[in-house]
Amino acid sequence: MRGSIVWLSEHDSPDAFPPVDRALVEPDGLLAAGGDLSPTRLLAAYRRGIFPWYSRGQPILWWCPDPRAILLPNELKVSRSLLKSSRNRGFVTRMDTAFRDVIRACGSSELRPGGTWLSPEMRAAYIKLHKLGFAHSVETWLDGRLVGGLYGVAVGRIFFGESMFSTERDASKVALKRLCEELTDRGFHMIDCQMQTPHLMSLGARMIPRAEFTQVLEQHVHWDLEPKLWADPGNESALANV
Incomplete structure (x- = not known):
């Protein structure tokens, strides 16, 4: 590790x-350590393009890598096989009806045998953001079972994607497709994908310089959009898992 980082106090x-x-520069984007995972600090971090990512036994680590992986909602690449899956396999998508279950699945050691950064403290922090109307889940269901999904944080007109999971082929992609449709309808500008992965790049994500990324944030995170659940109209189970 070259250079130095800023250490934050809870106070x-x-x-x-x-x-x-x-x-x-190495490790790419490590900016600060310490502090806490309060809703106010998390939202302040996201507005600056900073996110927490650390393993158990480490202090809270805050990151802002350069370049940055992003996805514009209207640039999602929907393959023929994904379109066929979304139409023909019986998947049903919902929003904000099972946030706890989605974040638990994203942090499951069974689904991620190599380990996960989603500690109980991290899960609790995002559940608080969900209750405040900032963190959202998009879920894919099959025959009444939750088989895929994703979650992230909405600030202004930017959606900061955090994690996704799938137990059925294409289930997480179907959730991402629903997310992009929803964000387009709501006038959102961009999905922050944080890190580059082959999976995300195959779906239309691209890399932009950090300076460009932060300029986009300045234009879009301060829109005064009321934080609230994104549950589908008429879904009475929307609040059951808050």
């Missing part, structure tokens, strides 16, 4: 993050 102001251009 520091929630927005006491250093400028993102001070992030380390």
Whole structure:
């Protein structure tokens, strides 16, 4: 690790993050450590393009890599096989009806045998954001079973994607397709994918410089959109798993 990072105290102001251009080159984007996972600090971090990512036994680590993986909702690549799956396999998508189950599945050691960064503390922090109307889940159901989904944080007109899971082929892709449709309808500009992965790049994600990414945030995160659940109209189970 070259250079140095800023250490945050739990008593520091929630927005006491250093400028993102001070992030380390190696490991890419490490900016700060410490602090807490309070809703105010998490939202302050996301507005600056910073996100927490750390393993058990480590302090809270805050990141802003360069370049940044992003996906514009109208640039999602929907293959013929995905379109066929979404139409013919009996999948049903819902929003914000099973947030706890989605985040639990994203952190499951059975689904991610190599380990997961979603500690109980992290899950609890995002559940708080969900209750406040900032964190959302998109779920894929099959025959009444939750078989895939994703979750993330909506601030202004930016959706900060966090994690996804799937126990059936294409289930997480179907959830992403629903998310992109929903974000387009709601006037969102961009999905932050954080890190580059072959899976995301195959779906239409691309890399942009961090400086460009933060400029986009400045234009779109301060839109005054009321935080609230994204549950489908008429779905009476929407609040059951909050």
